[in-house]
Amino acid sequence: MVVSGIATTSSEAKITITRVADRPGISATLFGRVADANIVVDMIVQNMSQDGSTDISFTVPRTDYARCAGHSCVPWRKRSGRAR
Secondary structure, three states, rough: OOOOOEEEEOOEEEEEEEEOOOOOOOOHHHHHHHHHHOOOOOOEEEEEOOOOEEEEEEEEEEHHHHHHOOOOOOOOOOOOEEEE
């Protein structure tokens, strides 16, 4: 496989939640809260589980970053976010 190009955008922000319990329903709870806040998610990446936990990263519009990274959407304490 050869990578022939990439695309970037400055209008989105990435949020990463680390060490999320890897059990059914956790992602549904997370993205349900994001949806309830009327925030659109563009991309989602979930890592392989290790020791019963996983990391979830997703992108949202940059204008919604602060609202989404707040406790109402992302209730887990260990999180990191980066607007790119």
